[in-house]
Amino acid sequence: MLHLFRRCGIEFFIKLQHCLLGLYAWEFVISLDFDWKVITGKHAFRWPLFFYFAGRYLMLAALIGIIVSVDPPTSLNCHNLVTFNELAASASLGLACINLAVRTIAVWHNKWITRLVILLVLGHWSLVLQSGLVITSWTPTSGCVIVETKNTILAATSLYAMSFDFIVLCLLAYRLAFALDPISIASGGLARRLISEGLVYFLVSFVCNSISSLLMIIIVYDPVVAVIFHIPACVASTIASSRVVRSLSTFNAETGRVQ
Incomplete structure (x- = not known):
């Protein structure tokens, strides 16, 4: 019975990765038109967009790598490929958090808040850059199959991301609600846009990371089922974060009120 459950879990995992790649593609x-405008200089490139581009393309590379690992044409080195996929997906989650954090730093423009946010970022990336969390083995039928996972660190990464997003969103909301200079910060509806976009991103990230973390904590007997929603959480957070960046960048270009 357990063997059948594991087999169904593997099949569902493989199909889910194909669906995720289709959705993300x-x-x-x-949204390539925004990227093209930045590349061709039609939209000004500001340094925070680096995190947008890095997270967006790392997530695409991770999904392609995952598809190759679960549906390979020939035998391959699972360890190296899966390590790359794992780091790229986790990095995209970390970069999604940074996208909102950068805007909070810009709104506060306070050295203590900046230091606090940077410390939170460093703490998150100390978990993101952990490797070897997913151990796989090669099988002729299913490619690189997960045989062991370090659920504690993976769950800690998701929980940290949730906490990080919550703290940053609260700081952002507080600053915009009690801004000393309401004309420069809240004019043109920028405050409402920042709060609404940030809240949407936080809710998407919170729900997806909550499901992912709970499965990792509760289901310890099957490594495939335990991490089955880790990649969906990374994909959802990256999509939501990228949409926030594009929306705010478009808003900025239309108003010209943000430095």
């Missing part, structure tokens, strides 16, 4: 293509 569609999202990627329909």
Whole structure:
């Protein structure tokens, strides 16, 4: 019975990765116009966009790598490929958090808040850069199959991301609600846009990371089922974060009120 459950889990995992790649590819293509405007200079490149581009393309590379690992044409080195996929997906989650954190730093423009946010970022990335959390083995039928996972660190990464996003969103909301200079910060509806976009991102990230963390904590007997929603959480957070960046960047270009 347990063997059948594990087999169903593997099949579901493989199909889910194909669906995620299709979803992300569609999202990627329909938003390429923004990337092209930045590349061609039609939209000004500001340094926070580095995190947007890095997270967006790392997530795409991770999904392609995952598809190769679960549906390979020939035998391959699972360890190296899976390590790359794992780091790229986790890094995209970390970069998604940074996208909102950068805007909080910009709104506060306070050295203590900046230091606090930087410390939170460093703490998150100390978990993100952990490697060897997913151990796989090669099988002719299913490619690189997960045989062991370090659920504690993976769950800690997701929980940290949730806490990080919550702290940053609260700081952002507080600053915009009690801004000393309401004309420069809240004019043109920028405050409402920052709060609404940030809240949408936080809710998406919170729900997805909550499900992922709970499965890792509760289901310890099957490594595949335990981490089955880790990649969906990374994908959802990256999509939501990228949409926030594009929305705010478009808003900025239309108003010209943000430095």
